[in-house]
Amino acid sequence: MEKTHGITGGVYLVLDPAQPIDLLLQKLEAALTGGVNAVQIWNNWDKETDKLTLIEAIGTLCRNYHVPLFINEEWQLLKQSLFLDGVHFDAIPNDYELIKKAVTRPFMAGITCSGDLNTVAWASKHQLNYVSFCAMFPSPSAGSCSIVMPEVVKEAHKTTSLPLFVSGGITPQNIIALKEKTPFDGVAVISGIMSANDPQKQVKIYKDALGIAQSV
Template identity: 45%
Template sequence: MKKLAGLYLVIDPSQEHESLLNKLKAALKGGVDIVQIWDHWPENQSKEAKLKFIKRAKELVMDFQVPMLMNQDWRLALETGLDGVHFDRLPADFPTIQAKLKDQYIGLTVTNDMEAVLMAEQNGLSYISFCSVFPSPSVESCDIVQPESIKKATKISNMPIFLSGGINQKNLEQLKELPFHGIAVISGILNEADPEAAAKKYKEKLQY
């Protein structure tokens, strides 16, 4: 499996699905490298509706040869044949789950706690994502990550590092002195009038 890097788009399935899929296609045209489905479904969303949405989203990303991951719900990822799972926290029975996710990407959200980074390294995860580098309403549960924490992670792990939380076109430049392999974005692409153009701008700024 190739190491993940670049522009990581998190899509929010609580949004109207037809519109969201159109935005996803545009963002893929703009150069998105990885897609994650956030485990944030509309209240009382049926299993059938979830499966239908994932199938359509998966068809889009396959056209662009981009990996798609599921947030937290590893069972749904397996059932729909996605490329992996991103965990906000590792389940208590993670060793059992990891065995079922063989040959798939597994990522983990981390903050300033180096124990979590070390745990990800010891378990051979695919990447870690620091949250939150800037204040963001979509990541209220995350602490603000200190730059030193990101630098420390490179000393105890060789995993790709992603940065997430409140990243936009204006503040991205503030991160260029930090060691990272990609950024995760939600509203910075999905809330733009032209998601394709927004994705292209992020890609250009990532070419340090």
């Protein structure tokens, strides 16, 4: 398989696997062409979905662009599919060391922080690959995430060298305002890209707002 890049920031795309598969893959490829830096499959499966088949289809596209693919919560799937590069935890797992032993291969990991800096400290201690703060703004896809104040992200930036992502209601417009209040390395987005008519163009708009230089 093609080697994927690590994760340092940029645009982190979260996919809803309940979306019609053909449309999902079409929009994903457009977003990858636009320069997405990481992809996650959200834990929102239809009962009829063949998870491993969809993971392979998504993973094949991601590999073509050297973009890492994460699975939300279901770390066991790392043992079943080499198309997955890592797992995203919604909260601190009780048995992370056992999980690492069970997977039996290197993998990346990230975690959601809903404002508790103890989560950031745990992520740093266990050498995770990134932390994502949810939610910065109200958003239907952010679920039950509480609103995180920019000051919390700013404090986290002082305590860890891990890449910090912000998520929940993120738009190109509020990225610019948020950057004035706190530093961060990237944004995690679902509908802001996947609901766009032109995901490729939309990714570039997000990257412009982040101040990421793009090749012509």
